[in-house]
Structures are given as C-alpha cells and as structure tokens.
Amino acid sequence: SAITNAQQFIKIQESYGSFDSFIWSYVDGKPILNQFQTETDIPARTALSDQISKDLKKLGFKFVGSTIIYAYMQAIGIVNDHVKGCHLYANK
Template identity: 70%
Template sequence: MGKTRCGWCVGDPLYESYHDNEWGVPLHDEQLLFEFLVLETFQAGLSWITILRKRDNFRVAFDNFDYQLIARYDDNKKEELLQNPGIIRNKLKVNSAITNAQNFIKIQEEFGSFDAYIWGFVDGKPIKNAWKDHKECPANTPLSDKISKDLKKRGFKFVGSTVVYAFMQAIGIVNDHTVDCYRYNEV
C-alpha cells in the first residue's frame, strides 16, 4: 500500500517528489528562500508543475539563484533570459527577479537576513492547519495579505497575496499538508 499524500500532487512523480521532500518543510537557507521567491513569482498565472518542470533551467539561467549576481544583471543578461526557451520568457517577471534580488539584499541589511524578516511574521513558528481535503486550503489569508503589502511597500514585484501564500506554503511558514497526508506530522 502506498503512502497517503495531499491530493494535489498525486499521480505525477515530479509533483510527488516535490511534495515529499520540500513542500511545507521549514526553510531557513537564504539562497533557497530567494529561489522559491523567484519561482513563485514566475508561477503567477501558471500551474506550479509548469515551474517545477523548468526548475533546473531556471537554476542555470539565473546563476543558481545567486541573488548578489542577479541584483547586478544588466540589459544584456535580461535579453539573454528573454531569449531562453527553457524558462518563462516574461519581461515583467524577468525584471521583477532583478528588482526583488536588490530588495532581498536590502531586507538582509535591515534585518540581518531575509530569513529573520520572513519568519518574524510568525515569530519563527510554523502555522499548522488541519485541512481534510486540499481543496479546503485558501489561496490567501490575512497574513499573506499583510506580508504581500509589506513586500510591495519595500519595492518587491509580483508578490500579490496569492503568490505570497504559495511562498509561505513552500517554505513551511504554513503547514497545509492535509491531516491524512503522511507528511502532515513530519514537517
């Protein structure tokens, strides 16, 4: 008998692997936090599986999500990204990755780390929800509204409340594994 997983990932090996190994696990690594932030902003309006399938291409195209490098991307690098068929070629989203890298660094300077900033919204403790079905899970919450508003105030782009909530789920600020999922109590 197989493991019981959240319904959204079942049936696709890539989705299941992401669900089993990353989704909802409290994350504190600066580079990985930035990676998920970029990937979530590129996901806006698309399905997450589309992004997962292109994730390795994004890593190569965006210098392994080195935000120090990305913050200094010039017009030539932007054009190179926009010509890259392996990623989502959206000019506004490419520009947002650069702007968000610059603002990510500013937050690090102000708070000591982006980790301290983002986890400060929950006093460092994940919110553990108790959904019976993944369809019960909201697309956004008052907390994602608050974080979105703060990020926008700091100059971040493509960080609407729904994108922020997906980011919160990905990095484990919220545990939205369903109660019957084997990962629910593990994370």
C-alpha cells in the same frame, strides 16, 4: 522586476541580517499548522499572505501578490497545509 526585487532583497538582508529572519518574524519563528481535511479546503491566500504581500510592495518589491506569497509560505514551511490524513501532516 527581477533586478528591483533583488535590490530590495539585499536591503532586507542588510536590515534584518537575513531574508529568512525577516519572513519568519511574521510567525515568531513558529510554523502555522493548519488542520484541513481535504485539499479543497486549502486557501489560495490568507490574511497573513495579504499582509506580507502588502509589506513587500511597500518595500518596493514587484509581482508579490498574496497568492504568490502564500505559495512561497507553503514552500518554505511557514505554513503546513498538509491535510490531516496525509502521512506528512504529523511530520512537519
């Protein structure tokens, strides 16, 4: 699956100019700022991660379930899930 995903990644780069452009197009280039009060309020997946996962699978990617995609979205900053009381909440 690593080889398959790398091949699909290259295809997306060729089509969109970069994987970054592709993935950020789902949010029009603007991060989602959630307003959770506690860590337990943060979901493991969302409708958007479901959609991105579905689209990547259609493109031939493997092991890109919604939970994995949501964690990726958090890691790259597409979604800000810092709780409102966190000192990083306003800085993102």
